[in-house]
Amino acid sequence: QKEVEQDPGPLSVPEGAIVSLNCTYSNSAFQYFMWYRQYSRKGPELLMYTYSSGNKEDGRFTAQVDKSSKYISLFIRDSQPSDSATYLCAMNRRGSTLGRLYFGRGTQLTVWP
Amino acid sequence: DTGVSQDPRHKITKRGQNVTFRCDPISEHNRLYWYRQTLGQGPEFLTYFQNEAQLEKSRLLSDRFSAERPKGSFSTLEIQRTEQGDSAMYLCASSRDGGYGYTFGSGTRLTVV
Numbered sequence: 559q560k561e562v563e564q565d566p567g568p569l570s571v572p573e574g575a576i577v578s579l580n581c582t583y584s585n586s587a588f589q590y591f592m593w594y595r596q597y598s599r600k601g602p603e604l605l606m607y608t609y610s611s612g613n614k615e616d617g618r619f620t621a622q623v624d625k626s627s628k629y630i631s632l633f634i635r636d637s638q639p640s641d642s643a644t645y646l647c648a649m650n651r652r653g654s655t656l657g658r659l660y661f662g663r664g665t666q667l668t669v670w671p
Numbered sequence: 672d673t674g675v676s677q678d679p680r681h682k683i684t685k686r687g688q689n690v691t692f693r694c695d696p697i698s699e700h701n702r703l704y705w706y707r708q709t710l711g712q713g714p715e716f717l718t719y720f721q722n723e724a725q726l727e728k729s730r731l732l733s734d735r736f737s738a739e740r741p742k743g744s745f746s747t748l749e750i751q752r753t754e755q756g757d758s759a760m761y762l763c764a765s766s767r768d769g770g771y772g773y774t775f776g777s778g779t780r781l782t783v784v
Contacts, residue, residue: 566711592772601675601762601775602714646713658704658727659773661713 564662577634581647588649675776696765706762
């Protein structure tokens with residue numbers, strides 16, 4: 559069993575829809591949780607970064623962490639065709655200094671006009 | 672500063688040949704990471720450096736793989752005696768102490784024929 563599980567999709571939604579992306583993990587030592595967006599043939603880019611349980615909002619994006627359930631989510635409101643990409647969750651089990659990240663396999667999202 | 676730069680963008684090589692990739696991180700970032708990503712999967716950790724010191728190396732990294740960061744600036748990743756299973760996107764990323772998340776380059780896509 560991989561330490562981070564993520565449904566690969568694909569997920570296809572109409573423009574304006576609310577998108578929910580999720581990951582589960584097995585290692586209770588994970589403390590920092592990230593979401594990356596990856597366009598085709600590009601490297602991942604950091605979208606959201608959260609520490610421990612709770613919610614964090616940034617524009618149309620909201621990240622949620624539930625450490626008791628070992629479950630994290632990313633919500634995209636008012637989705638746009640430009641949001642079409644692969645979304646990767648990632649986690650870090652170190653302290654405040656970044657080291658190795660553990661990634662999910664990514665969820666492929668298509669937002670159609 | 673133009674971000675993390677990787678060279679070459681694409682490499683096609685015959686099985687058994689050696690290949691070397693280069694990564695130039697963001698100049699003020701002291702941490703540098705190498706990941707490998709295959710189609711439909713998330714990035715898989717290979718190794719990382721803090722300045723010129725190699726702090727962690729994945730157990731998945733065979734003896735055919737070696738990475739260096741001789742002056743704490745750019746890094747090289749060498750694969751000796753390439754195999755078809757080495758075909759993947761090789762991603763480099765950098766970060767600074769106390770920072771959040773990595774900045775990834777666009778990767779080097781390796782095809783072993």
